[in-house]
Amino acid sequence: MAPSFFRSIIIACSSLSLAVAISPGFPYGNEKVRGVNLGGWLVLEPWITPSLFDNTGNSAIVDEYTFCQMQDRATAQSVLEAHWDSWITESDFEAIAAAGLNHVRLPIGYWAFEVGPGEPYISGQLPYLQNAVTWAGNHGLKVIVDLHGAPGSQNGFDNSGQRMDYPTWHSNTTNVARTDAIIKTIADMFKDNPSVVPIIAPLNEPAGFDGSDVLSVVRQYWRDSYGNIRYPYGSSQQSNTVVLIHDAFQPLSYWNGFLTTADNNAQGVAMDTHIYQMFSDDGVAMSDDEHIQSACGQKSTLSGFDLWLIVGEWTPAMTDCATYLNGRGIGSRYDGSYPGSTAVGSCTGLTGSASSFSSSYKTFLRKSWEAQAITFEAAGAGWIQWTWKAENADEWTYQAGLINGWIPQNPTSYRYPNICD
Secondary structure (H helix, E strand, O other), rough: OOOOOOOOOOOOOOOOOOOOOOOOOOEEEEEOOEEEOOOOOOOOOOOOOOOOOHHHOOOOOOOOHHHHHHOOHHHHHHHHHHHHHHHHHHHHHHHHHHHOOOEEEEEEHHHHHHOOOOOOOOOOOOOHHHHHHHHHHHOOEEEEEEEEOOOOOOOOHHHHHOOOOOOOOOOOOOHHHHHHHHHHHHHHHHHHOOOOOEEEEEEOOHHHHHHHHHHHHHHHHHHHHHHHHOHHOOOOOOOOOEEEHHHHOOOOHOOOOOOOOOOOOOOOEEOOOOOOOOOOOOOOOOOHHHHHHHHHHHHHHHHHOOOOOEOOOOOOOOOOOOOOOOOOOOOOOOOOOOOOOOOOOOOOOOOOOOHHHOOOHHHHHHHHHHHHHHHHHHHHEEEEEEEOOOOOOOOHHHHHHHHHHOOOOOOOOOOOHHHHH
């Protein structure tokens, strides 16, 4: 999740024109994607598990890089292993399937595959990735393996592993080459299991907002990733894995025609973009009704795009009140504690435990959830909510929404089916 921009996810599969069309492990376009992200598990995010960061007693620890760098290494490794063991288990996959969902998107960092000289990261995540795929298969779920962090950071967000003002992934050819090699490894791992891993996302949210130099690298990286995923390790036998590229924060029109059948006969390519309404001063200042109207209004933005659409990061929450959502040590726009912001109101009762939420706030969360789910299904092929669970931000989580009633037990059982009419 990228804290600073409005986003929406789109999965866009090109038409298949080659003599032997790929056969993805899910009928995209014919059956709606309904899923949830497993955020904060194999890539730490301070707002999802603030206790892991607060317990260090060091305010300079703001991401997984500094978590491994700025404390005793044995302590960091012990904490990480305990977290990997407990944060997501097979019972979560069972609950996700029981909630009527069919996909999970699983973020993982490059350091799970290799750690370069001088890099402090602690690896050990791969057995948990393999467990996740096994558990998904046990419960009829599909896994999107999502490379969420690249060497040098592709966006400078803490969820890339390393929070920084000037990310360097795109400006260092070695960084890009290392990432290419990791995608080859992921593709090889799952090339024979498309029924459970139908999609690989070669990089989450590269910082296209930083200019044309970034975008030129990203465009070439997407082309290389297509080859690396479709033909793992140079195999002449194409895989059935869909390639999920990200829009790099560009409008959909920027990508029209890219990696389609008209573009070197590409096939089975998907486009990823993410929608949030709280990462700007104007966004948090909107009224509840305006938030609903904005959600419903996405239909006109998403409809008519020439590729299939799935909104894969979104949330019923409409404030940035969750602790550390904008980064550890950084406040919220909503209450005016974010640098340069003007307060809209108090965050009390808008974040944390659902036990502090009023009935009217829970009703709003239900309306927000339904307006988005209805819109995203009407405009495209489905959605994947961010995120399944968090320590102290119930307004964001699918798990808490199910328990507390603002997310239906069956994702198609709407209380407000005409909310966007």
